[in-house]
Amino acid sequence: MPLALLLSRIGLSLSPAAMSSTRSSSSRLVRADLGPGVREVKRESSVSFDTSKSESSASLKRKRVKREFEVNREHPKKQVGVVPDIEDFRYDKIKASASSTKEAPSLVEAPENWEAVLEGIKNMRLSGQAPVDTKGCEKAGSLLPPKERRFAVLISTMMSSQTKDGVTHAAVERLSENGLLDPDAIVRTDEATLANLIKPVGFYQRKAQFIKEASKICLERFGGDIPASLSELLALRGVGPKMAHLVMSIAWKNTQGICVDTHVHRISNRLGWVFREGTKQKTTTPEQTRMSLEKWLPKDEWEPINPLLVGFGQTICTPLRPKCDLCGINNICPSAFKESSSPNPKQKKTRSP
Secondary structure (H helix, E strand, O other), rough: OOOHHHEEEEEEEEOHHHHHHHHHHHHHHHHOOOOOOOOOHHHHHHHHHHHHHHHHHHHHHHHHHHHHHHHOOOOHHHHOOOHHHHHHHHHHHHHHHHHHHOOOOOOOOOOHHHHHHHHHHHHHHHOOHHHHHHHHHHHHHOOOOOHHHHHHHHHOOOOHOOOOHHHHHHHHHHHHHOOOOOOHHOOOOOOHHHHHHOOOOHHHHHHHHHHHHHHHHHHHOOOOOOOOOOOHHOOOOOOOOHHHHHHHHOOOOOOOOOOOOHHHHHHHOOOOOOOOOOOOOOOOOOHHHHHHHOOOOOHHHHHHHHHHHHHHHOOOOOOOOHHHHHHHOOOOOOOOOOOOOOOOOOOOOOOOO
């Protein structure tokens, strides 16, 4: 029962000011003067009113601080005692904050004159006389049904590392003649026989081992077909990023990245198309070149850029003594005529008398 009502029953009255000044001692007055007929719950009711109000305020504050943490991604301890204003939770601010948490796409300015350079290389490659044009991995199993052709492309790609296109193509032909462009047939063939058939591709003995292992996985896990994702291709021993991207593009018609081999790596650096992350220095690995190219080269050029630059590197922009005098873009290439021709190793130096 409120204190004012109790006092009115015993003939007393208090002003509002007096009631305020005596509120803190009301529980003692009630318990001391009113006897056993008044339950203690009266005191608890008087006190619980102020406590619930305090808890409600604290709860609201905690919710506000929690909401601020969700919006700003900051720990509440950084703003102890500061309750955000309601304006901080307007839709536009939440939207702006949410968008700021996403990483902005890495944009790299395309090299100067890259379109003119690319067009010039395409014009030089119209003849289609480079080895890659007739004996590249793209040509493996070209007359076979889709499933068998995919397997032929995988095997050809696995043999192509550090091996010229002509040598790889000949090895694929020998496997085909012996009925070994088939995973089941390869698994049933001993490793030594397989190695002799693909010789002289680079590291033919190790590649024979990898080919047998890959064939077994294709049979057991993919029903005789090849893996259809980059991660599954890269899980095969002997398959690196360059091979995986090439297989995805040729076999599955699903280009997810640029296939960068030694030719693409070398020519991209000569043209000034690629740099190491955060620098203006040349890339040192094919994987660095791939990541740098993919930041600015339009995606519709990702698949054709490999055979285009490979053929260009086989015929004109060769590793040693590039034929800059025959190159149609020597007027805009930053490396034109800068690599001096190496002397003929067979020519003996003459000593002055």
